[in-house]
Amino acid sequence: MRQTLQRQIILEYLKENRTHPTAEDVFEALRKEYPNLTLATVYRTLNTLADHGIILRFKVNNKYHFDGFNELHLHFYCQKCNRIFDLESKELNKDINSIIKKIEKSGKTINEYHIVFYGICEECNKN
Ligand SMILES: [Zn+2]
Ligand SMILES: [Zn+2]
Structure with a gap:
């Protein structure tokens, strides 16, 4: 799968689900529809998006959660x-x-x- 497509799919999922999922949650939610997606790719994509300030990343109970609503709150x-x-x-x-x-x-x-x-x-x- 192309990188831009993966980014798009993951970003869309985050925008639609304001549940603050972990990388595993995102992977579990998308794997059926996108069987080529790997957990490693989801991790990498989420971290890249967070590094660029496109999404938020924060820790709860020592696990990283991600948030498509990227205004600080x-x-x-x-x-x-x-x-x-x-x-x-x-x-x-x-x-x-x-x-x-x-x-x-x-x-x-x-x-x-x-x-x-x-x-x-x-x-x-x-x-
Ligand atoms: Zn409660
Ligand atoms: Zn939030």
Whole structure:
């Protein structure tokens, strides 16, 4: 399979599934439809996309997860249902920007951040 096609397929999958999959998850989801795809290729493609800032890569429980929504945002990992949620709101973004400004006041520049909160999601808290 051509490299550009592999990239396209994997990127499309990530854009359509905002579940923050690992490389194994992506491979498992695509292998039936694309039997020529290998886990090594999926790894390489995901890491290349992340290196270029096209997708996000961050660690949860010592495993890398990937995110097609590449604007910096916060994540919440539910330790009960194992799902990773996006935390998005204008208010949160304002708070994060103010934290970044405070850090950068000392002369540092921040290029990326990966904040993951661990806890129990609202759905699991109801049960
Ligand atoms: Zn949950
Ligand atoms: Zn996300």
